[in-house]
Amino acid sequence: MAKISRITTQKKHTDRYNIFLDDGQKETYGFSVHESVLVEHRLHKDMELSEALMTTLIKQDTFHKAYSLAIHYLSYRMRTKQEIRDYLARKETDDDHIDAIMEKLESHGLTDDKQFADAFVRTRMNTSNKGPGLLRQELLEKGVEGAIALDAVGQYTYEQQFDKAMKLATKKRKTTGSKSFSSQLLQLKGTLIQKGFSHDVAHDVISEIQDDKDDDAEWQALVTQGEKLLNKHRIKLDGFALRNKMKEALYRKGFTIDMINQFIEQELDG
Structure with missing residues (x-):
């Protein structure tokens, strides 16, 4: 059984502490822990640590490091649950820790795929020329459940789709001037569908453009x-x-x- 000989604060991370151990012959560096682990187990000089307790301390600290990574990852923008899981996996976090971290994040209201999907669609509606079909696909690729993704793109009204698709079609027409009008319309319709707009919206936009033949x-x-x-x-x-x-x-x-x-x-x- 080892005894704590010294506890020092890390220079770059003042909320972390280095634990030095004395095995009866000499002092050696043992491990480091976050302040929360230090306080929880009331670590202090001359305290004796069993192998089992040291394993517990290191495991708890490893969990805290991974949880801090997740919090930092979330600090830049909202993330889906799957994005967080994938990030932690890339950081070589234990599967058991990932599950526990996700539960903790959810209990603190830090993971909400529905809220993420709604915000994602609102942002893309204002900043991109993509239709609801493409936005739904992007949400699915981020791990959002199909029902949640479908509900989120439901806020994309027909009027908004039509206006967005018409602006895109008008812009694209400027690059297809050397083609026949019917070829332009066919290409425009294909472009709108590829951008995630429904066949109905694409058809209605093309129908209106047909009256502009020069x-x-x-x-x-x-x-x-x-x-x-x-x-x-x-x-x-x-x-x-x-x-x-x-x-x-x-x-x-x-x-x-x-x-x-x-x-x-x-x-x-x-």
Whole structure:
């Protein structure tokens, strides 16, 4: 059985104490503990420590270190329960300690996945162009239960979705000007769905944009695409074969037959 010979305060961490032991022959450093462990067990000079008690002290201090890590991790922002568990696991915390830490955090009201999910969705609604589907997926990836995630994205109203999706579609249209109007609409709808907006919202946004078709812009887009195709195919094709190839290619790009014929007559017959 060892006896405590000295207790000193650590220089960098004044709430931690170094315990030195005397085994009857010489003094050696034993271990360190947090102030709470020191007080709980009333550690003092000349106190005798059994192997079992030292094991208990070290185990309690290890738990306190891990709990402090969790508190520090939570100090930056809210976390899901799964995020905290994963963080502690990365810090090589014992599974038993992780369970106990989660219970302690929950008892102090420091873990609440519903509160996290609601706050997460509100923030993303204001700071991103993502729809509810994508936000729900992000919550699931953070370990939030499906029912809680679904309930959280429910605060994303149809009107908010429509406005957000319309702004995104309007912005994206500026980068697709060289494509046919129908191709633009198809691409925009795909983008909105990929961003997590529902098919209904995407459909309604596209339906409204359809009324904004600009014939002059459509003709310019066809000319741009058509000239590229002509430069590509007229090297090997001419006559009927070239006409047919041009019609097929431009039609697949979403241009109308009337506009395609007008372009071909202008470029090949003019």
